[in-house]
Amino acid sequence: MKNLIKNIVLNAAQIAFQKGLLPSDIIPDMEIEAPRHENHGDFSTNFAMISASVQKMPPRKIAEIICSCIKDNINEYNTNQHKLDIIEKIEIAGPGFINFFLGIGAWYPFIQKIHEQGEDFGKSDIGHGKKVQVEFVSANPTGPLHIGHGRGAAVGDAVGNILAFSGFDVQKEYYINDSGRQIRTLGRSVWLRLCQLSGREVDFPDDCYQGDYIRDIATDLNKTMGTDLLVKPEIEAIDICAKYAADKILQEIKEDLKNFGVEFDMWFSEQSLYDSGKVQDAIKEFKVRDVIYEKDGALWFKTESFGDEKDRVVVRNNGLTTYFASDIAYHKEKFDRGFDRVIDVWGADHHGYINRLNAAIEASGRKREQFDVILVQLVNLLRGGQPVAMSTRSGEFVTLKEIVDEVGKDAARFIFLSRSYDSGLDFDLEVAKQQTADNPVYYVQYVHARIAGIIGKASEQGIQLASSAHLSSSEDERISSCNVLSQFDTSSSFLNLLVEPEEIKLIKILASFPEIVEKSAAALHPHFIFTYLMSLASAFHGYYNRHKVITEHQELTLARLCLVSSVKKVIHNGLTLLGVSAPERM
């Protein structure tokens, strides 16, 4: 629809130039937008205002010329199968806006489109099949996932879904930090607990992992191979403990994510980068590119010349590589695997690493635009308005699993995606659990279930979705009103019976879904979908309370069933992008 308006304006500008009404044929990049206020029309363009300087004319004058050219040709646009005007009125307003008022006939085709496209409505190809990798969560396998990981998981997963829906070839990946000191610390923590279990007197230092899950793992290990382990040399025993524990914790992380509705295409091990020599290869490559130098017995990467505040060490003077070294190798590896674009989702506390990683991307010969970091701000966990005390050091924290168990996957994900990840988020367990208006997930899911109820009721009354639904045995297909549409759209234009303001408003919102998805994909902001779903839900509830879908008048009933089942489909599509289910019953 926006494109149509744009073409109309472009066309008019052409004609105006040819007729000599406008001195220049330069067309600046105009915007077509849906104005906030209804009395400013359905679409509006700033064409006249941004053209003022090139045309050397006042904006309102340009707007008048464009409008008269459009009006001369208006009949070209006003033909469709509903025999209703598409362009009803054009106005000049304010400083030079050209406002388009569409006739209701312009909107009915969207209902048909939604029914034809179903789960594909909203899809686009703006990604042109580009390969994109979204890496998220990537928590160390040294302890269970907590609420912050949950937000990152919800954001990363939704961004991946939205990009895939927009024509990108998306891979979701989890980077496993299974190398380095924290894994050794994990091994030591388990081993010390194991020693305690066998009755040895040992100190349990502060820098070890304190959580109860360490004891549980030690207990397991004690049962299976406790005595064998205790006679081994300490270093070897710690190594075994580390492997066992990391593996076990990773399995639990996978399980928790699965229960949270997140599935990764790839689990990538940091250790594998060392094993395959890729970390050393990357360092060699950087030496060849002359972006690495030696100082004080360490190797430094010249990140400062790529915009970082200072250079960074990649190999320490004790010969060990830093975490940054494997990160360089990992990101080089990502692009070597053929991704055109790489997106990392990080906790906001890591923002200090963006510059140095950007440096690594550029030094590897990639463009900075190919790499995005999504910084997800922290989550404050509350219960009934009171902060829940959490301390990693003491090992006392609420895990993602506990949250999902308590409030459910849908409520948790929806709340995580309800705000921009740029802002901190208060997550109140009591609110998330309540089935009240405070809890937005029910507000939206309720629409879906309510419509399912209406369609079921209509079906019971024999209003027909059922008779035309041929022989389908599945309930979903039986209640689908696609069949109704195909039965009617060739005959009378029964959708014309949808004339209530609330109905037109609903269709307009439905029609804007593809644009919202596109914006959401371009900005990498899933909460646009959230906001959209809330406004669609609100419009539906308002409509529902004012008008009956099932009426005495059969064609009107069918038209309304088509409308509400369109709403149901779009709600479903939006919720699916966010990883939230759309229940038939609640």
Next chain:
RNA sequence: GUGCUCGUAGCCCAGUGGAUAAGGCGUCAGCCUCCGAAGCUGAAGAUCGCUGGUUCGAUUCCAGUCGGGCACACCA
């Protein structure tokens, strides 16, 4: 101290250059003999932190300033 980020109604928050700043909570007043009240309608509530700049136009971009959060290792 340096860097990043956020300041919008009593509280939470949307709005990535446009016209009269959108919702929700809370408060007040209403709506179920009727397709699901997990819903709806109405009222009150905002100098968009402050000061400048860029422009036809700034909540939005830039600079400065104040306030909150975070980060500033040869740790991961």
